[in-house]
Amino acid sequence: MNLNRRGLLLGTAAGLLGCRPEAAALEGGWVGAAHGRGHRLRELKSGALPAPQAQHRAQVLILGAGVSGLAAARGFARAGVSDAQLLELEDQAGGNSRGHQIGGLRCPLGAHYLPLPGEQAPEVVELLEELGLSRLESGRRVYDERHLCHSPQERLFYQGAWVEGLLPPAEGDAATLAQYRRFARLVEQVRTELSFAMPSLRARDSAGRARLDAMPFAQWLQAQGLVDAKLRWYLDYCCRDDYGAGTETVSAWAGLHYFASRHGFHPPGDESEPEPVLTWPEGNAWLTERLAVPQRERLHSGMTVLQVDEQRHQVEVLVWNEKAQRVEQWTAQTVVFALPLFIAARLLRSPLPALHSAAAKMRYAPWLVANLRLREPLLQRIGAAPAWDNVAYAGGATALGYVDASHQGLQPQAGPTVLTAYHALPAAQRGDLLSQPWSAWAGRVMADLRGMHPDLPAKTERVDLMRYGHAMSIPVPGLHTDAALQALSALRGRLRFAHADLAGYSVFEEAFCRGMAVAEKRS
Numbered sequence: 205m206n207l208n209r210r211g212l213l214l215g216t217a218a219g220l221l222g223c224r225p226e227a228a229a230l231e232g233g234w235v236g237a238a239h240g241r242g243h244r245l246r247e248l249k250s251g252a253l254p255a256p257q258a259q260h261r262a263q264v265l266i267l268g269a270g271v272s273g274l275a276a277a278r279g280f281a282r283a284g285v286s287d288a289q290l291l292e293l294e295d296q297a298g299g300n301s302r303g304h305q306i307g308g309l310r311c312p313l314g315a316h317y318l319p320l321p322g323e324q325a326p327e328v329v330e331l332l333e334e335l336g337l338s339r340l341e342s343g344r345r346v347y348d349e350r351h352l353c354h355s356p357q358e359r360l361f362y363q364g365a366w367v368e369g370l371l372p373p374a375e376g377d378a379a380t381l382a383q384y385r386r387f388a389r390l391v392e393q394v395r396t397e398l399s400f401a402m403p404s405l406r407a408r409d410s411a412g413r414a415r416l417d418a419m420p421f422a423q424w425l426q427a428q429g430l431v432d433a434k435l436r437w438y439l440d441y442c443c444r445d446d447y448g449a450g451t452e453t454v455s456a457w458a459g460l461h462y463f464a465s466r467h468g469f470h471p472p473g474d475e476s477e478p479e480p481v482l483t484w485p486e487g488n489a490w491l492t493e494r495l496a497v498p499q500r501e502r503l504h505s506g507m508t509v510l511q512v513d514e515q516r517h518q519v520e521v522l523v524w525n526e527k528a529q530r531v532e533q534w535t536a537q538t539v540v541f542a543l544p545l546f547i548a549a550r551l552l553r554s555p556l557p558a559l560h561s562a563a564a565k566m567r568y569a570p571w572l573v574a575n576l577r578l579r580e581p582l583l584q585r586i587g588a589a590p591a592w593d594n595v596a597y598a599g600g601a602t603a604l605g606y607v608d609a610s611h612q613g614l615q616p617q618a619g620p621t622v623l624t625a626y627h628a629l630p631a632a633q634r635g636d637l638l639s640q641p642w643s644a645w646a647g648r649v650m651a652d653l654r655g656m657h658p659d660l661p662a663k664t665e666r667v668d669l670m671r672y673g674h675a676m677s678i679p680v681p682g683l684h685t686d687a688a689l690q691a692l693s694a695l696r697g698r699l700r701f702a703h704a705d706l707a708g709y710s711v712f713e714e715a716f717c718r719g720m721a722v723a724e725k726r727s
Contacts, residue, residue, distance in 0.1 A: 232667035233642050235304060236313050239673065241293050242547075244508050244524055253510060253522060256533035264288040265521060265536035267509050267551075270299020271488075271712055272702045273542030274495040275327075275719025281498065283723050290499060291507040291523060291534070297496040300675060300710065303489025306668050307577045311609035311622040312487025313670040314573060318712050319466055320347060320480050324406040325713050327720045335494055337482065347482070354612055357478045359591040361599075361656045366587030370441070370595055372434035374472050383432035384471035387439075390428060391460060391469045400464040403717040404684070404707050405693070407465075413457060417685045421459030422451040437598060445604050447709050448569025448628045449678045458679035458709060483592065485609045487624075488712060512539060512699075513553040519698050538698050540722055544568070544674060545692075545705045556699070562688035566705065570634040571675035572602075572627040574649040575609070577666040581618045582657045596656050602627040603652040625649050628675075637671040645669055676710035683708040693718070 264280050266273045269292035280288035296302055300314040321328040329345070332338045338347045359366045367373055374381040394400075394416070399408035407413070416424065421443065425436065440450040442462055447454050463469045470476040484490035496503060506526035513520045521534040541548040549556075549563035584590060592612075595605030603625070610621040627649070629637070637645075646667040653660050683689070689708065692701045702722035704715040 230665060230667070232646055232669065234671065235668045236302065236670040237294060237672065239638065239671070241506075241508050241526060242673075246550075254531045256522060257530040258525075258528075258532040260289075260532065260534045262287050262289040262534060262536045264538045264540065265519070265534055266290045266540045266542050267512075267521070267548075268292065268299070268541070268543035268703070269297035269496070269499075269503055269505075270542065270703075271301055271492060271495075271715035272704060272719035273297075273299075273540070274492060274499065275716045276540050276542055276702045276722050277499045277502065277719075278495065279720040279723025285723070288502060289534070289536075290503045291509060291521075292503060292505045293508055295505050297499075297503060297505070298489055298492035299715075300672070301488035301492045301712065303486030303493070304575060304668060304670070305486075306575050306622055306666060307620065309577065309609060309620065309622045310484075310486040311575045311624050312485075312489060312573070312607075313575075314487065314571075314672070314675075315712060316487030316607055316624065317353065317481040317483040318488060318491065319402075320482065321713060322402065322466075324401045325403060325717055327717050328713055331491075331495075331716070332482075335491075347480070351482050351484065351612075353481050353483045353592050356589055356591040357481075358593045358595075359588040361585075361594070361596040363597075364585075366585060366589075368588045369478065370593070371438055371472070372597055374434065377434075380432050380434050381472065383430055383435045384469075386428070387430055387435060388469045388471045388474075390430075391463045394460055395464040395468065398464075400461055402465040402711075403714045404461065404465070405714075405718065405721070409685075414685045416457035416460060417455045417683070418681055419456050420452055420681055421454050421456045424456035424459070425451065441595065441604070444628045445626075446711070447678055448571065448676050449567075449680075454679050455681040455684065457684055483607075483612060485612055485622075487609075491712070509543075509551055511553055512541075512551045514539075514698055538700065540700045540702050542702045542719060544677070544703060545701075546674070548701070552699075558688040558691040559701075562686060562692060562705075565680075565683055565686060565688070567631070567678045567680055568674035569676055569678050570629040570631065570637055571672040572629060572637065572645060572649070573670040573672075574625045574627075574646065575668045575670075576623045576625065576649070576653075576660075576664050577668075578621050578623065578660070578663045579665050580663055581621065582663065583659050585656075594656070596652075599655070600627075600652040602629050602633075604628060606653065623653070625653060627652075634673050637673060642667070642669050645671075677705045677708055679707075679709040 266276050269290045277288050302313045304311050304313045358370050360370050398412045401407035443454050444450050467479040508524040511522040519536050519539045523532050525532050545563045549559050593607050606623045606625040609624050693706045700722045702719045704710040707714040
């Protein structure tokens with residue numbers, strides 16, 4: 205079966221590349237994460253670990269330099285801890301918010317925008333002000349327009365033409381419009397009756413929230429009589445885009461949280477503008493690169509953590525140094541796990557029941573991010589003008605559309621650009637990300653985009669692809685209110701946890717606020 209699938213994808217790639225006037229000139233490959241390093245944990249722990257060849261000490265040791273790890277380092281520095289060291293598997297900090305450069309143009313390798321934070325995320329508000337992105341004017345917060353997404357922000361390829369926004373049109377379709385309005389009323393109802401917050405750790409517990417978390421979103425929608433095909437497609441797209449899985453998989457709490465914790469749901473006719481977001485050509489790497497700068501003397505990259513052993517007065521951590529090719533030992537008073545829970549569960553020498561219980565419930569979505577460098581602009585089809593976020597209605601089963609990495613640029617003349625396409629894959633294709641060549645995946649990406657842009661294959665000169673085997677936690681029913689996750693969040697001892705996994709899903713605000721909060725805990 206895999207051989208047939210691989211043959212099909214390679215055939216697709218060959219067919220698409222054959223359409224190019226200079227087929228042989230197409231370049232590309234895998235970039236970003238070094239999956240072999242992650243697998244080294246499994247390989248080295250299959251036998252006895254070698255004796256460490258170097259010793260290091262730290263007051264605080266943070267495992268992982270993604271958003272939560274960088275935030276934890278920031279939090280400890282603000283708490284007066286000068287010796288908080290970070291160990292990072294990759295050569296570049298940032299986790300799912302790293303950036304890339306292709307042909308001199310910057311582009312994202314993962315997360316690519318940040319909604320304007322509300323009062324429930326003061327840590328993020330403070331960060332953005334410190335970075336010069338916002339300021340208070342007469343008591344009102346104002347954001348630097350250079351970093352807000354330029355207009356037009358979103359468009360949908362629908363029935364052969366581009367339309368503004370991502371919600372499928374309902375003109376002349378009274379039944380669809382009625383369903384849009386009903387869903388909007390229900391979102392406002394649960395928003396009023398229950399507690400939703402971004403980050404979710406600021407929400408109050410309630411029996412109603414637990415009931416929503418216990419069932420799939422699709423089941424809740426069906427019970428509410430929300431069956432319209434356009435509405436269901438849009439809600440499924442939103443869930444796949446934010447959570448890596450559709451309405452049949454994520455919980456009703458997660459599906460409603462997407463809207464109720466931020467901007468609500470706006471049916472046609474309410475004259476609302478798209479939710480303002482901050483974005484950059486390199487995506488959220490703009491943020492993580494600036495978070496990493498103050499930590500550069502304490503950030504140790506190329507470090508594969510092998511084992512964490514909590515002892516009576518300290519914690520010992522064994523690490524494989526990728527550059528020196530040797531095992532090293534770090535000793536710290538406090539260790540922060542700022543990495544996915546399924547990895548943390550493999551590292552602890554002594555079992556932690558809450559960790560193993562939580563890790564057993566986690567499900568992770570594989571992702572593919574493809575950056576396509578185009579030598580010239582694409583021909584525009586009828587309808588809405590080119591936008592930052594571009595999605596096809598009822599497109600490929602895994603495709604999430606693309607963003608134009610050059611949309612934020614202020615260049616007066618159009619020229620080469622980079623399109624960043626996203627695919628949320630089923631878990632069954634995780635192995636294919638490793639076994640199939642980059643050209644097969646490039647062909648798949650280009651096949652999905654060709655429906656919107658028939659001239660894309662001929663104008664593409666390079667495709668760089670980033671693969672995430674476990675990109676983000678999927679908020680399946682029961683996960684968000686799981687007692688084990690709550691227990692890990694509340695730990696105050698030598699071992700502490702700070703990762704978006706603790707929320708059951710992955711977004712910047714969850715990771716950043718949980719990283720900052722872990723530094724406030726006292727043993």
